[in-house]
Amino acid sequence: MKRNFTQTLGFTFLFSSLALTLLVLFSIIYFIGVRGFRVLSWTFLTQAPRQAMTAGGVAPAIVGTFYLALIAILFSLPLALACAIYLCEYSPKGWVVNFIRVGINNLAGVPSVVFGLFGLAIFVKFLKFGVSMLSGGLTLGILVLPVIISAAQEALLAVPHSIREASLALGATQWQTIRRIVLPAALPGILTGIVLSIGRVVGETAPILFTAAAFYLRGFPKSVFSEVMALPYHIYALMTEGTHPKEQTGMAYGCSLVLLLLVLAISALAVFLRQRQRGRFHV
Amino acid sequence: MKERIYKTIFAILAFSSLVFLVGIVIILFKEGLPIFKKVGFFSFLFGRAWYPTHSPPEFGILPLILASAWVTVGAVLVCVPLGVGSALCLHELVSERQRAVLKPVIEILASIPSVVYGFFGMMIVTPFLQKVFHLPTGLCAFNASLVLGVMAVPTVCSLSEDALSFVPKSFREASYAVGADRWQTLTRVVLPAAGSGISTAIILGMSRAIGETMTVLMVAGGAAVIPHSFLEPVRPMTAAIAAEMGEAPMASDHYHALFAIALVLFFITFSFNIMAEFVSRRFRIKLGLSG
Numbered sequence: 001m002k003r004n005f006t007q008t009l010g011f012t013f014l015f016s017s018l019a020l021t022l023l024v025l026f027s028i029i030y031f032i033g034v035r036g037f038r039v040l041s042w043t044f045l046t047q048a049p050r051q052a053m054t055a056g057g058v059a060p061a062i063v064g065t066f067y068l069a070l071i072a073i074l075f076s077l078p079l080a081l082a083c084a085i086y087l088c089e090y091s092p093k094g095w096v097v098n099f100i101r102v103g104i105n106n107l108a109g110v111p112s113v114v115f116g117l118f119g120l121a122i123f124v125k126f127l128k129f130g131v132s133m134l135s136g137g138l139t140l141g142i143l144v145l146p147v148i149i150s151a152a153q154e155a156l157l158a159v160p161h162s163i164r165e166a167s168l169a170l171g172a173t174q175w176q177t178i179r180r181i182v183l184p185a186a187l188p189g190i191l192t193g194i195v196l197s198i199g200r201v202v203g204e205t206a207p208i209l210f211t212a213a214a215f216y217l218r219g220f221p222k223s224v225f226s227e228v229m230a231l232p233y234h235i236y237a238l239m240t241e242g243t244h245p246k247e248q249t250g251m252a253y254g255c256s257l258v259l260l261l262l263v264l265a266i267s268a269l270a271v272f273l274r275q276r277q278r279g280r281f282h283v
Numbered sequence: 284m285k286e287r288i289y290k291t292i293f294a295i296l297a298f299s300s301l302v303f304l305v306g307i308v309i310i311l312f313k314e315g316l317p318i319f320k321k322v323g324f325f326s327f328l329f330g331r332a333w334y335p336t337h338s339p340p341e342f343g344i345l346p347l348i349l350a351s352a353w354v355t356v357g358a359v360l361v362c363v364p365l366g367v368g369s370a371l372c373l374h375e376l377v378s379e380r381q382r383a384v385l386k387p388v389i390e391i392l393a394s395i396p397s398v399v400y401g402f403f404g405m406m407i408v409t410p411f412l413q414k415v416f417h418l419p420t421g422l423c424a425f426n427a428s429l430v431l432g433v434m435a436v437p438t439v440c441s442l443s444e445d446a447l448s449f450v451p452k453s454f455r456e457a458s459y460a461v462g463a464d465r466w467q468t469l470t471r472v473v474l475p476a477a478g479s480g481i482s483t484a485i486i487l488g489m490s491r492a493i494g495e496t497m498t499v500l501m502v503a504g505g506a507a508v509i510p511h512s513f514l515e516p517v518r519p520m521t522a523a524i525a526a527e528m529g530e531a532p533m534a535s536d537h538y539h540a541l542f543a544i545a546l547v548l549f550f551i552t553f554s555f556n557i558m559a560e561f562v563s564r565r566f567r568i569k570l571g572l573s574g
Contacts, residue, residue, distance in 0.1 A: 007466035017368025082296030103301040109556035111494025203396025206496035232398040267394035
């Protein structure tokens, strides 16, 4: 009887922790959803802010976020892919691999604001890109490097060895095998990694704080060397700067909802893609 | 010959992530060291006053370090019971089909951006705390702990569930065979077996919490004083960097001091990550999983 009681009590605790977790997380989405929805309109999505941030929309921020993500991915994808290919296909097991792996893990653990300082010192000051889309995009690119590397590694490792061996047995060189056999097979998995990292980039604020972001710009950014507005930074700025806190709060709800929907949709896509790939190779 | 070239190219590119890591360390040292030289290493780390803009300025980051520590400990108290509890629930109490839905849902929720949590904290949690505890301002260490803790729950839950699923079925069956019930098996066999995996999850969660910037910047309150209670406003290290970098003149003492804070922060998270690495390696050996 006593044993049974402990078990019931324990299971009740476990149940309630899962229930509470889901409740809290969904209530965050609910609050922002309900209050943000009132603000959301076609104007909000397609126009620039007007009248000192109290009216208009967030279109430049949406576009800016898109550009930043694009630059980040274009920068980090080739590097990450090369790194993953080297680790999975070429490198002999040993201290070199271990060393690189520990490096990647630690890069993944560096606080985002530290990336921001690095970007400020290297891209903004040293390379003289200034506070610009390019500086911010590159900083974000370094930030997601570990994310894409580990996704690409997972994808490459999932390709069965027999396929590689078959290709090599037919006389293909290792590079031919990688390019024509392994990479196409791993492509969906790599795509998942890209989607995942886009989700990450879109939501990051701290790295662009001093490398790219501007609170208000008249229109869309003209070149990679101009400052940009970005959705996450815009939320922060609406809450901490400006002169009309009350109206700005409404705008911030709308902005948060747009960002939230964007990020949730992207990561849902990533999770869906990953789910579909698991167990694709039955060997 | 061609093969050799390809291999060399890939090898060089593979080191890029290491290059960036080393680059970060070099930059932090280069930009941070001047303040250590000027103020002194110990009086920087353990100085009790952070008044970077006063004249004469004072650069003691003890209040910031303590603020980070308080907020992180608070966040751990929130996210460990909820995260590990949820993981155990997912592992033990829900059906295969429910888990196939809930696990991805939690993974998707893990992607909610920190600025959204910060915004939620400012709009909902802050007025709530203000009313309940009769505070002059609801922006405080407790608020930051709550929001950060909730934010870390999906990550801790997802990683812990992974660790639990690595525990071989035979462990559990052996436990049932000697007459243990489900709760006993879960707490005395499965949980200890996954223990270091779960510890890794918690360490990584803590490392995240220490390094998290936007949420604490928005809800911690920002007062750079040594914290005495959870209901007071505090200024963790990350918030200080983010809030003050925009105003610190280039190459001033203040600028160098902020880089030095980042250096301290880097070493804290770095040691946490190494610790996680170490613990997870032991975990694999313990369960007989390969490298």
